[in-house]
């Protein structure tokens with residue numbers, strides 16, 4: 384499937400962008416899940432990256448066991464290295480489309496991964512199979528089109544951003560994925576589907592503002608090379624977008640709104 388291969392290549396997480404994942408924590412970056420996990424639950428985190436949020440899940444459900452799965456061996460090796468000592472936590476390399484587990488987990492989580500999949504429904508189907516009857520599927524993701532920066536960033540970045548979203552869409556990725564998940568879950572027969580806003584709103588007065596507001600610049604600096612290689616922007620356009628954006632982030636940026644939804648559904652008994 385040529386389109387799927389292209390999406391998989393584009394989804395490959397650039398190693399130099401791993402800092403974005405490393406800096407996340409369950410309590411700050413997936414509040415709805417943090418409030419929902421219970422001691423003793425068996426959890427799978429699909430697309431766990433460096434395991435930063437997965438480790439938070441292990442802490443909350445201990446002695447329940449948590450498995451982190453990711454298609455990227457380099458990120459998983461970092462996850463092992465950093466969190467391998469946690470007793471109730473294990474990591475394994477694997478692709479969500481090839482998930483074979485059946486009725487094994489109380490909770491299956493997929494955070495910020497569906498946005499990278501050209502075939503979200505078969506992926507959701509695999510995760511539903513992996514749930515025990517009565518188990519819950521948690522999906523957290525973006526609607527990239529609804530992201531808003533205040534004041535608007537430089538036009539060079541807006542141009543890069545528009546081309547970046549087109550590069551993603553060409554590979555079959557849904558830029559507004561957050562707003563489709565509830566319907567897909569219902570289509571798969573999940574019940575009690577609930578949507579909880581998890582928007583990331585960062586303001587200049589926040590302690591971590593300077594780190595968080597860099598995200599679009601980091602994407603252009605790291606993933607941007609793939610966008611250039613695919614012919615969607617020139618290297619010059621990428622560089623100038625990064626440069627102007629970094630200057631804007633340091634001096635002008637006031638607020639960043641990322642639109643994220645957590646969608647949860649229950650597998651019928």
Ligand SMILES: C[S@@+](CC[C@H](N)C(=O)[O-])C[C@H]1O[C@@H](n2cnc3c(N)ncnc32)[C@H](O)[C@@H]1O
Nearest residue numbers: 394396430431432453454455478479494495496
């Ligand atoms: C944006 S990161 C999200 C990491 C983490 N869940 C978080 O919220 O910080 C997306 C992750 O999905 C993984 N991924 C992408 N496609 C995948 C697939 N088909 N199967 C499993 N993992 C995949 C990537 O390797 C990457 O680690």
